[in-house]
Amino acid sequence: MIRVLLVDDQHLIRAGLRMLCDAQPDLEVVGEADNGREAITLAARLMPDVVVMDLRMPGVDGITATSRILADRPATRVLVLTTFGDDDHLYPALTAGACGFLLKDAPPADLLDGVRRAAAGDSPFSPEVLRRLVQRAVHARAGAPRPVHGLTARERDVLDLVAEGLSNTEIADRLHIGVTTVKTHITSLMTKTSSPNRVRLALWARGA
Known part of the structure; x- marks a missing residue:
């Protein structure tokens, strides 16, 4: 079972992601966070296999949260899911240690595949970003x-x-x-x- 932590400041996005993941027999959503600070705390407590991370959030952003989470637990896989695929978001996220980078307009099947690939040690990217x-x-x-x-x-x-x-x-x-x-x-x-x-x-x- 792949343990997933969802991080996004939009409740509807998190609800949709939870429904999508909960429908899969091999995925378990162990927690949700609406900001980077909460994500850091939950990642330390819940020890997810994969963190699905938004980048733009109030307070502590996703890039800072990614860096902090991986500094504490390097084995955690952080998969970015964002609306912004430009270089100003992509390269800082990769520098922080994100293993993959998907855009929010990706088909649901691609997101699920991305979570599974991230958990398996792969680096999933949206095709245009890659x-x-x-x-x-x-x-x-x-x-x-x-x-x-x-x-x-x-x-x-x-x-x-x-x-x-x-x-x-x-x-x-x-x-x-x-x-x-x-x-x-x-x-x-x-x-x-x-x-x-x-x-x-x-x-x-x-x-x-």
Whole structure:
């Protein structure tokens, strides 16, 4: 069972998220917070596996709360869910330690998948955010592709497409393999390259 803490200053948003999660047999909402300060307190007391974190809240914001929560419990996975996908929100959230970044207009199925992936150690991003993040990072730190050793031919193919900013579904379509297989390859690549998330993996592939 994945223990989830919901953090958002809008009651309707939290109510909708709770209904969505409560309908899943593998998710349990253990608490709700309407500001960052309360989120920090509840995270310490309830020990959730995943914190679904809004960014703009009165008082202590989501970025500060993320940093404080992870300083106390590094194993906690913080998944940002926000209306604001611009760089001024994205990069500070990642710097604070958020493992993923989803936009509030994401389909419910994508949110549920994101929570599960976050709990499993993956880094879920809305496709448009991931593509922009990877492309900008690669362009900003472009270099010759890093020599790759100890990878299978298929892992090399997946790595090249991750570096281009493609999503798991797009990689699966391009290589004519299943999405689950893509996830398995990416997990293996992150382990072999000591990359903590998908963006760092893309940068590693580019020699940055």
